[in-house]
Amino acid sequence: MRRVIRQVHRVLNEGRFFVINVSPVLIRRPNRQGQSRRLAVPFDLHRIFVEEGYDFVDDIIWVKPEGAGWALGRGRRFAADRTPLQYKPVTVTEYVLVYRRRTDKLIDWNIRTYPDQEAVRQSKIIGDYDRTNVWYIQPAYHPVHPAVFPLELAEKVIRYYSFKGDVVLDPFAGVGTTGKAAWKLERRFVLIEKEPAYVDIIREEILDWMGKAALEVLYFNCDPPQVRQGMLF
Ligand SMILES: C[S@@+](CC[C@H](N)C(=O)[O-])C[C@H]1O[C@@H](n2cnc3c(N)ncnc32)[C@H](O)[C@@H]1O
Missing domain, CATH: 3.40.50.150 (Vaccinia Virus protein VP39)
Structure with missing residues (x-):
């Protein structure tokens, strides 16, 4: 650690x-x-x-x-x-x-x-937000990974602590929940995961949450995702 x-x-x-x-x-x-x-x-x-x-x-x-x-x-x-x-x-x-x-x-x-003041303005948190340090969130479940965290948790953290366009780094990526939340919130992401089985899950699922853009991502020490026949973007 x-x-x-x-x-x-x-x-x-x-x-x-x-x-x-x-x-x-x-x-x-x-x-x-x-x-x-x-x-x-x-x-x-x-x-x-x-x-x-x-x-x-x-x-x-x-x-x-x-x-x-x-x-x-x-x-x-x-x-x-x-x-x-x-x-x-x-x-x-x-x-x-x-x-x-x-x-x-x-x-x-x-x-x-911050070099992009427009991004600062675009990242403002509109409407409701967590006013205290107690957050009530349902836990998440994944059929293969025993300890994923909920997308909602990743989304809150990314919204509160980064600007649009920032790079969000997760050195303990698991099945990539942080990447998914970062993509959804218009941030960039770097995911690092040591277990090849979980990397495989990221490579499989990334096409679902990122679509064709997943093919533009750089993959190190693993192959890019395989586009399956009949897959529509
Ligand atoms: C609690 S899980 C995180 C799950 C992730 N938040 C998600 O939602 O999928 C921690 C992950 O860190 C990985 N890990 C532990 N030590 C690591 C290291 N030194 N480098 C990269 N990954 C590591 C584990 O294999 C595990 O998948």
């Missing part, structure tokens, strides 16, 4: 944002005598971000509707016998942590000196 955070810092413009969706990870107990453990990954990562030259800006709490999280079985024991010390809440939240590449310049400087 430190290596990735460092490399992103290298290519991120001064004062621009790194937004990461992360949550504590549950390590199941190895047997009935063993303990389950929760690794506080967001708090470990926070330290790395600060050491690697970012300033902390915000912690947004993504709340999933009631019902999410029960499948993990956490909290069942307490629900049954109600003995203190056994209390374990069911987790229905994740963090969306917002960092800014360290600079002594104000955010206003990023806006004022």
Whole structure:
């Protein structure tokens, strides 16, 4: 994680944002005598971000509707016998942590000196927006990838933290949700994913969400998508 955070810092413009969706990870107990453990990954990562030259800006709490999280079985024991010390809440939240590449310049400087002021105007958020750091969003599901995030989450982050035409980089691309949201919101995107199986999914699905434009994308270390017979754009 430190290596990735460092490399992103290298290519991120001064004062621009790194937004990461992360949550504590549950390590199941190895047997009935063993303990389950929760690794506080967001708090470990926070330290790395600060050491690697970012300033902390915000912690947004993504709340999933009631019902999410029960499948993990956490909290069942307490629900049954109600003995203190056994209390374990069911987790229905994740963090969306917002960092800014360290600079002594104000955010206003990023806006004022942006080379395309028309894009700044075009990117204004019209109408309703999230007024607090609690965002209620339904989780997403993918038949192959176990941990995709919802398109809505990616869209909110991209709208709030970039301008139209900006390059949005996702170093943990999964099945490409960030690319899909970026394309929809008229941003450019760079997706990096280490698992060839997920790269294959991006290559398959990109034709659905990007159409013919997917053939103009540069593909590194993988083949471009295959246009299937009868495919209409
Ligand atoms: C939680 S998933 C992200 C899913 C993505 N947000 C989506 O909606 O599809 C994290 C992804 O990061 C990938 N990953 C982990 N470490 C990586 C690395 N060092 N370089 C590139 N990808 C990495 C994993 O294979 C996994 O697909």
